[in-house]
Amino acid sequence: MAGNITFTMIKPDAVANGHMGNILNDFIQGGFKVRAMKYTWLTEAQAGAFYAVHKERPFYGELVGFMSSGPIVAAVLEKDNAVEDFRKLIGATNPAEAAEGTIRRKYAKSIDANAVHGSDSDANAEIEASFFFSALERF
Numbered sequence: 506m507a508g509n510i511t512f513t514m515i516k517p518d519a520v521a522n523g524h525m526g527n528i529l530n531d532f533i534q535g536g537f538k539v540r541a542m543k544y545t546w547l548t549e550a551q552a553g554a555f556y557a558v559h560k561e562r563p564f565y566g567e568l569v570g571f572m573s574s575g576p577i578v579a580a581v582l583e584k585d586n587a588v589e590d591f592r593k594l595i596g597a598t599n600p601a602e603a604a605e606g607t608i609r610r611k612y613a614k615s616i617d618a619n620a621v622h623g624s625d626s627d628a629n630a631e632i633e634a635s636f637f638f639s640a641l642e643r644f
């Protein structure tokens with residue numbers, strides 16, 4: 506059965522460009538409930554650890570540099586079928602290929618600075634949520 510939580514980050518580009526409020530509104534209008542949320546700024550070491558699964562990919566260094574370049578919003582969101590439905594709401598990794606009306610299409614400019622993160626599986630949603638939030642910070 507599909508799980509009911511996903512983990513997201515509003516990435517440094519979207520925060521810097523003033524899209525934080527609109528993106529949070531899109532999450533909520535999309536039927537997601539906020540279960541945990543924080544505004545924070547990752548160090549390079551923290552961004553490197555979060556994206557360790559991508560260590561072998563050619564863009565890993567750029568990704569870590571970008572994700573530690575400014576503040577982000579991290580959140581745990583709840584909805585039935587959360588992981589799949591959230592990836593539909595945000596759209597394809599490359600905003601140029603993202604469907605009309607999706608968050609990446611509306612607020613992202615490039616494949617690296619693509620406005621939002623969304624977990625790719627139920628197992629990763631839990632791992633990523635635990636990376637940022639203790640049990641005491643999830644409601």
Ligand code: GDP
Pocket residue numbers: 564567568597598616617618619621622623625
């Ligand atoms: P996602 O699950 O849609 O976020 O995509 P991936 O898991 O494939 O990639 C993780 C993140 O790495 C993406 O959201 C982008 O921020 C970044 N990324 C993906 N492809 C590229 C690329 O070709 N170049 C750079 N610089 N970053 C990339």
